[in-house]
Amino acid sequence: MHFVAQPGGCEIGLRPIDLHIKGLMALGAKLDEGMAELTCEHGLIGGEVHLDYPSVGATENIMMAAVLAKGTTTIHNAAREPEIVDLMNFINAMGGRVRGAGSSNIVVEGVSRLQGVEYQVIPDRIVAGTYMAAAAITGGDVLLENVVYEHVFAIAAKLRDTGCRVERAGRTLRVSGLARPRAVNRLETLPYPGFPTDMQAQLMSVLCVADGTSIVVENVFENRFKHAAELNRMGADITIKDRLALVRGVSRLSGTTVCARDLRAGAALVLAGLRAEGETTVEGVHYIDRGYERLVEDLRTLGADIRRI
Ligand SMILES: CC(=O)N[C@H]1[C@@H](OP(=O)(O)OP(=O)(O)OC[C@H]2O[C@@H](n3ccc(=O)[nH]c3=O)[C@H](O)[C@@H]2O)O[C@H](CO)[C@@H](O)[C@@H]1O
Numbered sequence: 001m002h003f004v005a006q007p008g009g010c011e012i013g014l015r016p017i018d019l020h021i022k023g024l025m026a027l028g029a030k031l032d033e034g035m036a037e038l039t040c041e042h043g044l045i046g047g048e049v050h051l052d053y054p055s056v057g058a059t060e061n062i063m064m065a066a067v068l069a070k071g072t073t074t075i076h077n078a079a080r081e082p083e084i085v086d087l088m089n090f091i092n093a094m095g096g097r098v099r100g101a102g103s104s105n106i107v108v109e110g111v112s113r114l115q116g117v118e119y120q121v122i123p124d125r126i127v128a129g130t131y132m133a134a135a136a137i138t139g140g141d142v143l144l145e146n147v148v149y150e151h152v153f154a155i156a157a158k159l160r161d162t163g164c165r166v167e168r169a170g171r172t173l174r175v176s177g178l179a180r181p182r183a184v185n186r187l188e189t190l191p192y193p194g195f196p197t198d199m200q201a202q203l204m205s206v207l208c209v210a211d212g213t214s215i216v217v218e219n220v221f222e223n224r225f226k227h228a229a230e231l232n233r234m235g236a237d238i239t240i241k242d243r244l245a246l247v248r249g250v251s252r253l254s255g256t257t258v259c260a261r262d263l264r265a266g267a268a269l270v271l272a273g274l275r276a277e278g279e280t281t282v283e284g285v286h287y288i289d290r291g292y293e294r295l296v297e298d299l300r301t302l303g304a305d306i307r308r309i
Pocket residue numbers: 009013014015016017018019020021053054055056057058079197198220221222
């Protein structure tokens with residue numbers, strides 16, 4: 001019997017785990033009392049899983065469960081995020097037999113054992129995207145190394161719509177922003193290769209100071225606009241209605257004390273602080289630490305006046 005801790009993560013919606021559980025049950029696990037207690041007496045057996053939604057975590061969880069299961073598992077309507085492909089490559093480097101990651105159908109043939117391996121994970125596309133947004137909101141010029149362009153394509157495309165120049169040379173990306181970004185018609189988050197929900201808050205900061213009005217639609221998580229109220233405290237003009245945000249661009253933001261209520265909201269507020277007049281204090285830095293190793297140091301290297309207190 002294995003006990004799994006209650007799932008955590010940022011509070012950006014209810015974040016149910018029904019798809020994880022349904023997938024594991026298709027491989028022979030039995031659900032006992034509670035939501036996170038599953039048992040399996042004689043090991044998992046490969047099976048067919050259809051995900052009602054291409055959940056990243058459920059795809060990863062089922063893939064990993066299937067690696068040492070007996071027989072073959074197929075995951076239909078799997079998530080296609082680059083991290084899923086990375087996980088496949090990692091498992092295969094350990095001796096697993098996974099194919100199809102990056103497409104909607106993943107096939108895992110169970111093996112009896114895995115071996116240790118040294119493996120380098122892919123560069124963090126959301127960290128890269130955040131620094132791209134920093135160039136956009138400040139009208140700055142940022143050179144990013146070790147970026148997989150295909151992974152940030154949707155972000156680059158949207159930043160180009162705001163007037164940014166994004167130039168690529170191999171794994172290097174140069175992003176230069178306009179003095180004032182342009183509004184976009186519509187920014188809509190979607191599973192990969194759509195625009196990532198983990199960049200929605202940062203782009204909203206950029207659109208806050210854009211010339212014109214933008215519409216942002218959050219399709220992935222049902223409660224991921226907590227940054228909007230904080231941005232409004234800095235002088236932004238955002239109205240929320242369910243999953244839609246109407247962002248009327250303002251010509252200036254003013255620094256004040258604001259509170260990060262989740263990871264990307266924190267990044268978004270730091271970006272807004274770069275543009276705002278006066279001093280901005282962002283509370284709730286522990287959220288930001290979940291997703292950025294060197295945010296303060298990197299931004300300072302780029303010329304920002306920022307410090308951690
Ligand atoms: C640690 C990690 O990698 N986190 C990422 C992962 O989160 P995570 O894996 O939690 O995100 P999911 O793709 O599972 O969630 C997407 C949607 O599916 C719903 N859902 C999910 C599972 C489930 O069993 N039932 C269900 O209804 C969620 O409520 C949400 O509305 O992908 C998200 C979407 O790209 C990112 O924002 C997160 O940064």
